[in-house]
Amino acid sequence: MTATCPVPTRVRPFAKTQQPTPALLKLILGRNLAPSRSEYDDAVAGLQVGDPLMDAVAEWLMQSPKDNRALFQQALTQGVDSLTDCPPALQALFAEVDSIPAWLDRALIDDGLRFIHASGLTALQVMRDLALMGGYLLSGFNQALVMTGALTNGTAQRVAETGKWWMDCTEVGGLERFGAGVQSTLHVRLVHAIVRRQLNKREDWDHAQWGVPLNQIDMAATYLGFSVVMLGGLRKLGIQATPQEARGVMQLWSYACWLMGVDEKWLRFSEAEGMILLNTALMTQSRADWTSKALGKALSEEPLLRHFPTLAKYGLQQPMRRFVYQQHLSVSRFFLTREQFEQLGLPTDVSAWYPWLTMAPRALTYTAQRLLPRWHKRQIARGRQAQHTAIGEVFGKKPQQLTAIAPGAHS
Secondary structure (H helix, E strand, C coil), X not given: CCCCCCCCCCCCCHHHHCCCCCHHHHHHHCCCCCCCHHHHHHHHHHCCCCCHHHHHHHHHHCCCHHHHHHHHHXXXXXXXXXXXXXXXXXXXXXXXXXXXXXXXXXXXXXXXXXXXXXXXXXXXXXXXXXXXXXXCCCHHHHHHHHHCCCCCCCHHHHHHHHXXXXXXXXXXXXXXXXXXXXXXXXXXXXXXHHHHHHHHCCCXXXXXXXXXXXXXXXXXXXXXXXXXXXXHHHHHCCCCCXXXXXHHHHHHHHHHHHHCCCCHHHCCCCHHHHHHHHHHHHCCCCCCCHHHHHHHHHHHCHHHHCCCHHHHCCCCHHHHHHHHHHHHHHHHHHXXXXXXXXXXXXXXXXXXXXXXXXXXXXXXXHHHHHCCHHHHHHHHHHHHHHHHHHHHHHHCCCCCCCCCCCCCXXX
């Protein structure tokens, strides 16, 4: 397929994407990492595509926001059959959501879930300190965030809600039709469509530079952060997924992000295929700019607002906040260069002390418990409980829920 629409100026010219692939990586991938001409053109075209099914729902919802929001919620939580006269836009959306893709393997998803649970806090650290922080270096991702108030509406709340969605998707049964992960994903998908609708109407959204807001390629790159980047980051920190577990993680996030509106053509079911697509997607991104510094600094300071109620009783909440702040910076520094820290507005005198101190014990413990089924089962339970506790520390006393879509908002 050849891109027939204008190429957004954020995209790197094709010739500059053709970098040589290291021999070992080429052997692992079975091909060059650089995109072919057709892969490049497909990615460019994907920058001009939003989410047609949910975009139609957003248009319908705004015709009567309060009433139609209630109908959407009913279809989401009870199914479209519960509606006496289902609007065509909702019918089309849920016809797809309620279908079972031929490639879906729920047993494989369960393998991925057990691995994610057993990874405990390390999984959250990779998600936050590598995938999210590193993502801010790509200013093409940042525009929608900044233009919808990310710098003024509270980084802690955004981190908390991202964590809540991640937790819902990784619950046992979370990706069943009426599971928490499906409910949260479709909620977020509708928010994305409303934001896309809003930004498309703004004069200061530069389509010639950025393409369509929250487009297919940006969404695909985001889900690859939860899968490919997660697997690679955990491996570097001492937690190695088995081939079966890696396929399970890829399957889980492929399904979650298909539910999020990512077209099947952008789904990848192996880590190697995901690496290739992620590299192609990164070729469409702009370099770091002022938004990278603003968002990076705000994310780095989020731990200074966390809640440790038990420690607070003894006057130790503030010291713990400072420790966690330094801990997260050290994890980011393990993955990112000094130059990238400068681009993110982060202090450059930080060392990767925490990963280096914990890597060997983590690798030894994780490898050993695999050999003892009872110990492994306990690790899965303990790891998941640690993840729940960590998300609770970010939410504090606030309800652990996604922000409601206010009727009439973004109209």
